[in-house]
């Protein structure tokens with residue numbers, strides 16, 4: 001008969017865990033004991049922490065005591081706050097993802113990852129751009145690299161930890177008109193004439209993020225009590241998602257903000273938020289400061305407030321979730 005205890009849910013105050021008042025077994029206590037002997041009370045691994053929403057979220061993590069943050073970043077010469085370890089990661093290369101995962105594991109030693117945040121994303125204007133392994137660039141960066149990363153790091157996730165995947169409300173055609181109504185994975189990996197383009201292509205990759213989060217829910221929650229959250233930051237004007245913003249562009253964004261505000265009275269998804277608030281909400285979810293209602297996986301920031309709607313109809317289709325998992329496994333060369 002396993003011994004059990006109840007835990008609270010805010011990862012920023014305790015080393016761990018879990019859903020409020022859920023039962024945790026003795027194996028977890030053993031795991032906790034081993035890990036408490038190590039240096040850091042909490043380990044966070046994060047992509048997309050060098051700009052925009054992720055950089056704002058990072059500020060909330062670096063304020064925490066005894067927390068180490070592993071940031072995957074491309075290029076060199078990145079200056080990030082104390083207790084942040086920068087490890088080279090270019091999501092447009094699966095080879096680089098494997099390198100990053102190896103380095104994180106090496107640095108962790110016996111320790112575990114309490115929070116994994118898959119936040120990086122791009123919106124390439126042209127679906128003819130390719131990743132190192134020849135996949136379409138936005139597909140490879142937003143979806144395939146993160147899929148591989150979570151598969152590689154899965155054994156190192158702490159029981160009762162948390163995985164947050166940044167998706168978008170653009171994944172849902174009922175909210176954003178160019179959201180995907182159908183899904184053809186091959187058409188995204190290797191676009192043809194009939195593949196989606198521009199914003200529609202980006203939106204389809206955000207559906208893949210949502211589907212991956214839903215697959216992870218099934219695979220991680222039961223065994224390891226890992227909470228999976230798919231997060232939509234909502235339209236956020238002051239990031240570099242559509243390219244680095246010049247001073248002129250920043251001025252334009254500020255000027256059109258009031259217009260979006262008026263539109264958002266009728267269409268809430270068109271509210272233009274700030275990276276500061278979107279990053280804060282990402283941090284709140286990652287640290288368990290905001291708990292999702294039971295049975296929910298999707299947290300959507302609407303007019304600055306976290307809401308918990310159902311994902312799109314396609315994202316609730318178990319056959320599609322399964323298909324994406326298996327197809328992605330083949331693409332990255334892992335077993336299903």
Ligand SMILES: NC(=O)c1ccc[n+]([C@@H]2O[C@H](COP(=O)([O-])OP(=O)(O)OC[C@H]3O[C@@H](n4cnc5c(N)ncnc54)[C@H](OP(=O)(O)O)[C@@H]3O)[C@@H](O)[C@H]2O)c1
Nearest residue numbers: 048050051052053090091092120121168235236239240241
């Ligand atoms: N902004 C919005 O309106 C909005 C709305 C809904 C969802 N989202 C989602 O929110 C997330 C963050 O976007 P953001 O708006 O904050 O955009 P951002 O300011 O452009 O930040 C994107 C982050 O991803 C990183 N990244 C991009 N390509 C990479 C690569 N090949 N390898 C490693 N890192 C890479 C960037 O690193 P660098 O510093 O090297 O560029 C940066 O840290 C994305 O998943 C996006 O899809 C954004």
